[in-house]
Amino acid sequence: MLVSVAELNSKAIRFKKFEALLEQPIVDMDQLKKLSWMGVPEEIRHTVWKLLMGYLPTNSTLREKILAQKRGEYDDYVQQQFSDEGKAGLDQALVHQIHIDILRTNSNIPLYQSTVIQESLERILYIWAIRHPASGYVQGINDLATPFYQVFLQSCVSDDVERTDVSLISKETLNQVEADTYWCLTRLLDGIQDNYTHAQPGIQRQIVRMKELINRIDGQLYAHFQKEGVEFIQFAFRWMNCLLMRELPLKSTIRMWDSYQAEGIEALSEFHLYVCAAFLVKWSAELKKMEFQDIIQFLQAAPTASWGDRDIELLLSEAFMWKALFGSSPQHLKNNNPNQ
Amino acid sequence: MSKDDEYDYLFKVVLIGDSGVGKSNLLSRFTRNEFNLDSKSTIGVEFATRTIQVDGKTIKAQIWDTAGQERYRAITSAYYRGAVGALLVYDIAKVSSYENVNRWLKELRDHADSNIQIMLVGNKSDLKHLRAVSTEEAKNFAAENGLTFIETSALDSSNVEPAFQKILTEIYRVVSNNALKAGESAGAPKVNAGTTITLNNAVDTSKKPSGGCC
Numbered sequence: 001m002l003v004s005v006a007e008l009n010s011k012a013i014r015f016k017k018f019e020a021l022l023e024q025p026i027v028d029m030d031q032l033k034k035l036s037w038m039g040v041p042e043e044i045r046h047t048v049w050k051l052l053m054g055y056l057p058t059n060s061t062l063r064e065k066i067l068a069q070k071r072g073e074y075d076d077y078v079q080q081q082f083s084d085e086g087k088a089g090l091d092q093a094l095v096h097q098i099h100i101d102i103l104r105t106n107s108n109i110p111l112y113q114s115t116v117i118q119e120s121l122e123r124i125l126y127i128w129a130i131r132h133p134a135s136g137y138v139q140g141i142n143d144l145a146t147p148f149y150q151v152f153l154q155s156c157v158s159d160d161v162e163r164t165d166v167s168l169i170s171k172e173t174l175n176q177v178e179a180d181t182y183w184c185l186t187r188l189l190d191g192i193q194d195n196y197t198h199a200q201p202g203i204q205r206q207i208v209r210m211k212e213l214i215n216r217i218d219g220q221l222y223a224h225f226q227k228e229g230v231e232f233i234q235f236a237f238r239w240m241n242c243l244l245m246r247e248l249p250l251k252s253t254i255r256m257w258d259s260y261q262a263e264g265i266e267a268l269s270e271f272h273l274y275v276c277a278a279f280l281v282k283w284s285a286e287l288k289k290m291e292f293q294d295i296i297q298f299l300q301a302a303p304t305a306s307w308g309d310r311d312i313e314l315l316l317s318e319a320f321m322w323k324a325l326f327g328s329s330p331q332h333l334k335n336n337n338p339n340q
Numbered sequence: 341m342s343k344d345d346e347y348d349y350l351f352k353v354v355l356i357g358d359s360g361v362g363k364s365n366l367l368s369r370f371t372r373n374e375f376n377l378d379s380k381s382t383i384g385v386e387f388a389t390r391t392i393q394v395d396g397k398t399i400k401a402q403i404w405d406t407a408g409q410e411r412y413r414a415i416t417s418a419y420y421r422g423a424v425g426a427l428l429v430y431d432i433a434k435v436s437s438y439e440n441v442n443r444w445l446k447e448l449r450d451h452a453d454s455n456i457q458i459m460l461v462g463n464k465s466d467l468k469h470l471r472a473v474s475t476e477e478a479k480n481f482a483a484e485n486g487l488t489f490i491e492t493s494a495l496d497s498s499n500v501e502p503a504f505q506k507i508l509t510e511i512y513r514v515v516s517n518n519a520l521k522a523g524e525s526a527g528a529p530k531v532n533a534g535t536t537i538t539l540n541n542a543v544d545t546s547k548k549p550s551g552g553c554c
């Protein structure tokens with residue numbers, strides 16, 4: 001593939017800007033968010049994400065200490081649950097549910113076939129679940145752990161992490177990646193916990209809002225769905241439950257999360273709504289020609305296998321536009337969200 | 341309009357049972373002849389269709405595959421409405437999935453139409469060395485509870501075709517039988533009331549599986 005000199009140059013310039021920001025004694029988070037919205041270079045993504053998630057402190061002198069403390073805390077949780085005596089007390093139904101889901105996670109990517117990686121992800125999910133009994137483990141949360149895991153592990157290997165030889169990675173490194181993933185996943189889920197509590201009210205609310213949004217931005221598509229008896233919950237439930245991860249290649253999700261994290265934790269319920277709307281309207285022309293079952297089947301397997309960063313960036317900028325247009329309008333769109 | 345859309349009856353069927361018993365693979369085996377050892381877990385509800393022949397009639401099955409996890413019950417049970425058949429699946433190698441059959445039956449009693457045809461399906465029959473639920477026991481349980489019973493393997497395909505064929509045939513028989521009796525019996529179940537009405541109803545319900553899922 002041809003990459004223009006101009007493109008390489010602009011990449012280099014962006015990288016330099018990130019580097020300069022990260023070298024500051026106290027990182028300017030507003031600047032970092034602004035830069036990150038347009039995508040974070042892979043080489044420094046792990047650090048940027050940890051900062052954006054509020055896991056690493058902006059003050060560089062505190063970072064080592066906080067990191068050691070958080071990793072130690074997680075190690076304690078693991079010891080409590082997974083030491084030989086602890087294991088007897090494990091909730092077997094929960095262990096089983098997480099296990100069968102991890103076996104079915106990203107099965108197209110070699111990294112996730114490794115038993116060591118699978119066990120690591122299972123511990124993260126188990127510990128998260130028992131520490132968050134209001135929701136507990138809900139299928140789909142397994143997906144949400146993987147972007148963090150992959151980005152953090154990528155910074156520890158020199159080849160493509162998706163096909164790296166896991167046996168060459170030290171136990172200590174893996175433990176750190178596991179702990180960092182746990183804490184960032186915890187923060188992410190804190191923002192959307194009511195997506196996973198009984199009857200999943202967060203998702204229900206978002207679907208109502210999405211429906212209203214589509215009515216405003218694409219009335220014809222809305223009317224067509226009504227005529228065909230298509231309910232938004234029939235396809236958008238998964239979009240909310242897994243933050244569109246099931247509809248996109250993992251690398252696209254990672255790019256998308258650069259912008260989500262730059263938007264802040266509310267993005268997961270707020271900005272995400274506009275991204276879902278943009279995603280749906282993208283196929284509007286095709287969908288309007290389809291009948292009920294073809295619509296559902298199309299949306300269950302949207303043709304995104306070949307998507308790259310550019311497709312995601314287009315989607316994000318459309319979502320951004322709609323949020324600017326409709327997000328601040330006072331009327332009914334907002335009334336459905338009691339949290340606002 | 342594609343050939344696929346020319347049918348005499350449209351039946352909505354749901355697939356239920358514990359997570360991991362093989363519901364999604366039974367569906368992909370039946371509708372696309374595919375099996376995938378690492379297919380992703382089902383989130384909420386997924387959908388597929390296939391058309392088959394029963395007694396010279398073209399029956400289109402609209403099948404809703406559900407997530408097995410408890411947390412999704414509130415979402416998935418909304419899809420039971422209007423379903424004329426249910427495949428209640430357990431894993432012959434996992435006792436707890438069989439023990440939970442009673443809970444699933446209760447779910448159906450609470451949320452589905454009372455005349456829904458239910459088939460108990462013991463899946464993963466290829467795992468002979470790991471069998472934990474005997475055929476005999478499940479067969480007796482099914483008989484006691486008025487369910488049809490079959491063991492299948494989505495992996496090696498055995499009995500998958502017959503399972504769907506059988507439940508769709510049963511549904512068809514009930515529907516056409518009730519259609520005949522419709523004039524006489526005022527208490528005829530609503531799904532089965534009258535040939536034309538039944539057909540239209542069936543089409544309507546499945547075209548608009550709306551019923552309070554939001």
Ligand SMILES: Nc1nc2c(ncn2[C@@H]2O[C@H](COP(=O)(O)OP(=O)(O)O)[C@@H](O)[C@H]2O)c(=O)[nH]1
Pocket residue numbers: 358359360361362363364365366376377378379380381382408463464465466467492493494495496
């Ligand atoms: N041996 C065997 N494995 C199966 C069979 N059906 C499904 N599986 C496996 O069981 C796991 C869960 O299957 P899935 O269809 O996702 O189950 P669901 O959660 O009920 O939808 C997957 O690893 C499947 O490959 C079967 O008939 N035999």
Ligand SMILES: [Mg+2]
Pocket residue numbers: 363364365380381382405406407
């Ligand atoms: Mg499934």
